[in-house]
Amino acid sequence: MEHITFLVAVVIITALAFDFTNGFHDTANAMATSIATGALKPKVAVAIAAVLNFAGAFLSVKVATTISGGLVNEKAGLQPSIIFAALVGAILWNLLTWLKGLPSSSSHALYGGLIGATVVGVGLHGVNFSTVVSKILIPAVASPVIAGVASWGATKLAYLITRGAPKEGTEKGFRRGQVFSSSLISLAHGTNDAQKTMGIITLTLISAGALHEGDGPPTWVIVSAGLAIALGTYMGGWRIIRSMGSGLADIRPPQGFSSETAAATVILTSSHMGYGLSTTQVCSGGIMGAGLGGPSGKLRWGMARRMAYTWCLTLPAAAVVSGLAALVADRGNWGVAVVGLALVLGAGSMWVVSRRQPVHADNVNDGAPAAPVVEAPAAVVAPTTLAA
Amino acid sequence: MNIKWAALAETAGVSLLVTVAVVVVFALGNLALSRREAAVASGTGRGVPALVAAGVCFAACTAVVLYGISLIAAK
Numbered sequence: 001m002e003h004i005t006f007l008v009a010v011v012i013i014t015a016l017a018f019d020f021t022n023g024f025h026d027t028a029n030a031m032a033t034s035i036a037t038g039a040l041k042p043k044v045a046v047a048i049a050a051v052l053n054f055a056g057a058f059l060s061v062k063v064a065t066t067i068s069g070g071l072v073n074e075k076a077g078l079q080p081s082i083i084f085a086a087l088v089g090a091i092l093w094n095l096l097t098w099l100k101g102l103p104s105s106s107s108h109a110l111y112g113g114l115i116g117a118t119v120v121g122v123g124l125h126g127v128n129f130s131t132v133v134s135k136i137l138i139p140a141v142a143s144p145v146i147a148g149v150a151s152w153g154a155t156k157l158a159y160l161i162t163r164g165a166p167k168e169g170t171e172k173g174f175r176r177g178q179v180f181s182s183s184l185i186s187l188a189h190g191t192n193d194a195q196k197t198m199g200i201i202t203l204t205l206i207s208a209g210a211l212h213e214g215d216g217p218p219t220w221v222i223v224s225a226g227l228a229i230a231l232g233t234y235m236g237g238w239r240i241i242r243s244m245g246s247g248l249a250d251i252r253p254p255q256g257f258s259s260e261t262a263a264a265t266v267i268l269t270s271s272h273m274g275y276g277l278s279t280t281q282v283c284s285g286g287i288m289g290a291g292l293g294g295p296s297g298k299l300r301w302g303m304a305r306r307m308a309y310t311w312c313l314t315l316p317a318a319a320v321v322s323g324l325a326a327l328v329a330d331r332g333n334w335g336v337a338v339v340g341l342a343l344v345l346g347a348g349s350m351w352v353v354s355r356r357q358p359v360h361a362d363n364v365n366d367g368a369p370a371a372p373v374v375e376a377p378a379a380v381v382a383p384t385t386l387a388a
Numbered sequence: 389m390n391i392k393w394a395a396l397a398e399t400a401g402v403s404l405l406v407t408v409a410v411v412v413v414f415a416l417g418n419l420a421l422s423r424r425e426a427a428v429a430s431g432t433g434r435g436v437p438a439l440v441a442a443g444v445c446f447a448a449c450t451a452v453v454l455y456g457i458s459l460i461a462a463k
Contacts, residue, residue: 177418
């Protein structure tokens with residue numbers, strides 16, 4: 001019983017750490033364009049996002065009974081050590097993409113991690129590959145395109161309708177609208193993503209016998225998951241906020257409002273229809289559409305391309321790291337400790353690298369040349385992740 | 389493999405329509421508001437019709453947002 005307790009404790013802490021990285025990785029989704037257009041001051045924006053993410057964690061009454069949405073056969077082998085390995089891969093990938101200022105999907109990182117760890121720990125039959133295609137891959141391709149087209153059309157119309165009116169007045173109006181549209185995204189994010197962590201912790205407690213089958217998450221799980229994601233959100237993933245807010249296109253308030261409305265709509269519609277899609281990809285797609293639909297019609301294709309590559313890599317990369325982690329963590333307590341140490345070292349070194357060129361609330365809008373910020377740490381990072 | 393193309397198309401269509409509708413209505417409200425400001429500034433009137441129109445537009449947007457929140461909460 002004792003070793004289970006150790007492992008369970010490690011899984012819970014790691015799950016909360018993932019929740020935290022999920023928060024600061026995804027602050028940009030809701031707030032990047034609001035910060036870029038000046039609708040909200042950077043610190044205010046992350047504070048609002050944090051509060052709404054926390055509130056979102058309590059909003060949904062439906063218990064997260066499944067963390068993988070049927071991707072992996074949970075009954076066959078979702079052991080705590082596999083969940084732990086999945087979380088390690090997801091956290092490391094989240095941190096690496098944050099370091100490079102690239103918005104990647106935290107959900108895909110988690111799914112990739114689960115798939116990789118399951119393949120190693122249980123075997124190929126543990127993964128439902130047709131569900132992977134229909135529930136992840138197709139929405140992943142379709143949703144950014146839909147958000148982009150919707151946002152493009154909405155931007156065009158917004159400019160067309162307000163073309164006769166003085167620009168300052170209408171921009172002020174759209175800025176106010178942005179406060180609401182980005183808040184809605186934050187709320188939806190808290191509901192979706194904090195639930196995942198709650199689901200992970202709850203399932204782990206059930207598998208350890210601390211909770212009964214079918215039990216909902218205890219209050220402390222809901223509160224701590226909500227707090228972790230809110231704290232992470234408040235930290236603000238400033239690198240990603242910069243990439244999304246000013247790296248893709250020069251966003252004016254009508255564009256920001258259109259892209260946020262498109263993103264919020266696509267997220268709500270598809271989660272209502274049961275598609276587990278990536279908030280990050282939807283929001284990025286919306287911003288790209290707004291950039292193309294704006295007065296200059298310009299999009300920085302280099303940044304868009306890099307984001308698209310990252311999206312393709314997220315699932316397999318997290319799967320590989322988690323697979324390796326599962327291989328080691330399956331050996332027992334020492335294996336779990338080794339993986340845990342690797343996680344701490346990997347995360348720590350990425351944080352150290354990030355301090356060389358810090359991005360924070362005060363320089364997030366400086367529109368610094370994206371290339372040096374992104375390229376410089378790349379060479380240093382590569383060995384780190386291999387080691388991790 | 390069972391991919392529900394109809395559901396996917398429906399999701400896409402609804403998303404497109406709702407986005408465009410909300411942004412158009414909001415933009416119209418914005419336009420009405422700036423008409424009112426212009427009317428007040430030029431002293432040609434108090435711009436009451438424009439203000440009412442803006443109010444209707446923003447109320448419609450608020451209703452959509454509230455419906456969105458109810459969707460989140462009901463899940």
